[in-house]
Amino acid sequence: MSYTSSEMMTVAAARALRNDDVCFVGIGLPSAACNVARLTHAPDLTLIYESGTIATRPAILPLSIGDGELCETALTTVSVPEMFRYWLQGGRITLGFLGGAQIDRYGNLNSTVIGDYAKPKVRLPGAGGATEIASQCGRTFVVMQQSARTFVEKLDFLTTLGHGRTGRERRELGIRTAGPQLVVTDLCMLQPEQDTCEFIVTSLHPGVTREQVQQNTGWPVRFADTVAQTAGPTADELAVLRELNERTARAHRSDS
């Protein structure tokens, strides 16, 4: 069965979710991954969106973090200050999803500027919830398209702390949450090496070579002693994902 690299990413991320996770979900691929997980192996997965919706069960994917669908299918909806105070900072979220324009080998992220902060070449959206999602969720997953432009030797700006600029800062700051534990790309999966916290390739997606991964990584990327091969999406996983996308497209077409 053929599938796109984006479908592979989504399915790989979905598989990493546990049935008892309480997820802080971002729009786009994380939202798709969480909902695929909920519709396959993790029916009790709890989804929380930063707009305040708790335990939502959307039938279609939201286009924004605050779609009406999220509120309608939620157990309850709280204010945004409450979301950040009692729920995220309160330590009640086990897993957060992050992305960005740039990532470094220690899982730090930039979503603020390309170039100088005061005089940027490109002004990006900024931190949003990411800064505190990264420090306060039990653990985080990063999902990004992999390229030498996005997987960089040195971030232009550190928006979101992974394991820190040398891999040690997170621990030194006394942050008790685990930080980024998985990076899923369209090519492979990376996980932090135990002692150094450097992200190393632990699984290659079907048909992807080590050379391809290195070409699309801005630092000399390292590979685990045994590198797994990611299982391709199953027929069931693909069906669930495509139905979800189809339902979503249909619903959003009829909106306008």
Added chain:
Amino acid sequence: MSYTSSEMMTVAAARALRNDDVCFVGIGLPSAACNVARLTHAPDLTLIYESGTIATRPAILPLSIGDGELCETALTTVSVPEMFRYWLQGGRITLGFLGGAQIDRYGNLNSTVIGDYAKPKVRLPGAGGATEIASQCGRTFVVMQQSARTFVEKLDFLTTLGHGRTGRERRELGIRTAGPQLVVTDLCMLQPEQDTCEFIVTSLHPGVTREQVQQNTGWPVRFADTVAQTAGPTADELAVLRELNERTARAHRSDS
């Protein structure tokens, strides 16, 4: 028309309320006074109880700060942390009612202990909301039975700040709210003297003499240059108060 000294107190307090006041109401006489005001000259008076009920319009007087009647007739009911943060500390309450076991000439109150704090002769209930009601409402009224035992030269414990132990502390602490502006007793009304902030008698209830007031005050009480005579309760005021009390008694009898 005959009336009790408690009815006189209630009516005198009720008259001091303005139609546009937002009142933080305590149980007992303050609650009676506020509801009499609402049913007579101040129909738009907003009543807030510290249980979280905002803009309540009880038909009967509550026996506790959190009676069901208060919630049922409220515009809305918020959590207690929100009540203290957004509403009281937020500066949205124009008037608070206070009482206590002891008051001094500067309107400071004791509701904590008689005797030594560590080894009290009498352990009283404590501050409750009073400490911050006193500093955060626009102004406060004190309602108390007057006697030499309760109107004292020196408080055993300063639970609630009036104008401070010398009448100057409130201003020196930079507190911008007005503090206690009226003390209503069963004998008279006292108001703070402009410069000293000492409470002086400004109005005697019908039939009360200056000697009676002095006998029931633990410090050499002073009188304003012109002391008014409090108008006795009108027939209308009495009727409203007594109907309210009667409705209340009837309702609470049928509860049990």
Added chain:
Amino acid sequence: MALFFRLEEAVSDLIHDGDSVAMEGFTHLIPFAAGHEIIRQRLRNLTLIRMTPDLIYDQLIGAGCARKLIFSWGGNPGVGSLHRLRDAVERGWPNPIEIEEHSHAAMANAYAAGASNLPCAVFRGYEGVDLAQLNPNIRTVTCPFTGERLACVPAIRPDVAVIHARRADREGNVLLEGIVGVQKEAVLSAKRSLVTVEEVVDNFGPRSPNAVILPKWTVSAISVVPGGARPSYAHGYYSRDNSFYVKWDEVSKSRESFLEWLRLEVTA
């Protein structure tokens, strides 16, 4: 994940000698049944936390469960004193009790800080009052922008929170409604939590999208205890038994009549 247990089991699993326990309910929904179960299980050396200790803690203190009380207003609402609390503070019966005393504003902020996983609560308060001198847990922080001094108290982080609610659904989510007090904050601030409820429903049905709900994964145990808030009340189920509050003044006045009540009504 909330599971349903018999009250006896839930109390013995969740609450242990020496624990700090917050039993909340602001006039409405006071968890009396759970309090009585604590007395029956003869738990000792508890640090009891509650804004308004009320009859429920008067009973636990009189029964000898408490080593310490953290509170902000200790009276019988609309009636008068808590005689068992006073006897413990004034005369050390049945055992001396340590008290840590606050204002309502401080306690409410401290619960919110606990629910927010903060070490302390920062607010305006305690200006010019004696309590601020006596309680070493009342301190200040300085605003780094304006230089203002603000009050600061430790966050409340109890070992166990106990509340009563009107209903849970079959999954174990809990709906709070009406006068909600600090109950949600108490549960979110605690390591473990017990919720007694009037009833279990299949689902909560149509409701405000902003209904106050504790998701199942925030609650350790639920016990179905109809009437579990009596003599306090559960809106829509039963009214406050005001006559009991009045009667308590008599019952609790002497040690003998209190012990007699305890034997007949709780431990028998």
Added chain:
Amino acid sequence: MALFFRLEEAVSDLIHDGDSVAMEGFTHLIPFAAGHEIIRQRLRNLTLIRMTPDLIYDQLIGAGCARKLIFSWGGNPGVGSLHRLRDAVERGWPNPIEIEEHSHAAMANAYAAGASNLPCAVFRGYEGVDLAQLNPNIRTVTCPFTGERLACVPAIRPDVAVIHARRADREGNVLLEGIVGVQKEAVLSAKRSLVTVEEVVDNFGPRSPNAVILPKWTVSAISVVPGGARPSYAHGYYSRDNSFYVKWDEVSKSRESFLEWLRLEVTA
């Protein structure tokens, strides 16, 4: 005390050149109609405050109303960049704009602190990130009990808050419902406030006792503006016009097409 005004009148009474203005609505209920009225009245040198500047501030910035932006996420949700914001930041068009940048957690806490009449908000956050070095309004306080360093930002206290709500009652109380974001906090933190609503009802009827309501005495002015949140949405009234968000990417990309849109759709 809330009174009902025409939008034109309310904006001209409440908002002045140089004011700090918080227009809130978290995806839901964004007050676009009020934003367009601000553009029509050619207000200048505003400090615009908003967690997610979104299309509404892209329009105000492009129209030259803003001197400064305080924000935490500046994108077109699900679509991409805010081109007018980028043009102002990257190239100073139509005028240079100062930015003060935060995280969502900081902004949400800062609104809550403003609503609570505090000078600053204390929370956990900003550990180890570059923004904390660059923004002088990100500082720390030390917990006097544990010695932990906590993040601290100034409270948000805007001159004016502007929100859109589903309905007001005839007395001027405002019901918020669904995704309520930071709208209540924005209004309570501001000196003055304007609420546009879909409709006015005689009364709110049966509702949760804990419904999110702004009492009339917390709101300066109400304007009835059906559709006032379009192309954002008002739950129960109309859906989000997702196609407009996509189209905006094209419209806003060049100065010319933006000015053309502004002339045809707003100022004409």
